[in-house]
Amino acid sequence: MPVANVIQLRALLSEKFPGLRQHLNSTSKAQNPRFPIPKNSKPGILNLELIKGALMEIVGKNSGSATLLRELLYRAAKENQIVALIDGSDSFDVTQIAEDVLSRVLWIRCHQAGDALKAADLVLRDGNLPLVLLDLKSNSEKELRKIPATTWYRFQRLVEETNAVCVVFTPRQMISSAQKRITVRSHFSIADLECDTGELLHQLEMEISDERRFEDISEPATA
Helix, strand or coil: CCHHHHHHHHHHHHHHCCCHHHHHHCCCCCCCCECCCCCCCCHHHHHCCCECCEEEEEECCCHHHHHHHHHHHHHHHHCCCCEEEEECCCCCCHHHCCHHHHCCEEEEECCCHHHHHHHHHHHHHHCCCCEEEEECCCCCHHHHHCCCCHHHHHHHHHHHHHCCEEEEEECCCCCCCCCEEEEECCCCCCCHHHCCHHHHHHHCCEEEEECCCCCCCCCCCCC
16 A cells, blocks of 8 residues: 555544544443344354454355455444445455445455555554454465464454454465454355345355464465
């Protein structure tokens, strides 16, 4: 992300969220340990519980993980929450999202994984957004290999300090410090995608590993 864009993003965050950081930090994990789940959420998606102050990884370079991303946006909108969506490869399809949901999304469009990480770092440090989605599932393997494992530990410390939730979408397991990991097995056909999102969520096959430390499986950083 060019320096000018980083400055513009910082100015935008200050303009949209003046003085909110103090209020956000005053909310302890003991009082609100989990991100709100709307009462009318589909039963199958209740397993996708978001713990505040946690770094979460959703693995899968497929239509199933894209369905989960959309569900998180809709869930946040129902709770009147503003979400930061950091799009690592400028691939987010806004035509699939209702306008009232998009109005609650701060969409940060990037073209490389490195730019997306800089944006995520800035947003997490700002501390005003309760849910930050970082989508790297369409970025190249070459880009992803350059991400040092220490990046994720830094992000984990930031979310712990701000009580936010950071969900990272990846094409393979790569975040050793994730407190929850969901591996999406489902692949939907074009015909399936015409179905209601709720129906698709019920069809999702997911492997969930909850609140544990994983062995370091990140690829070594390369120049």
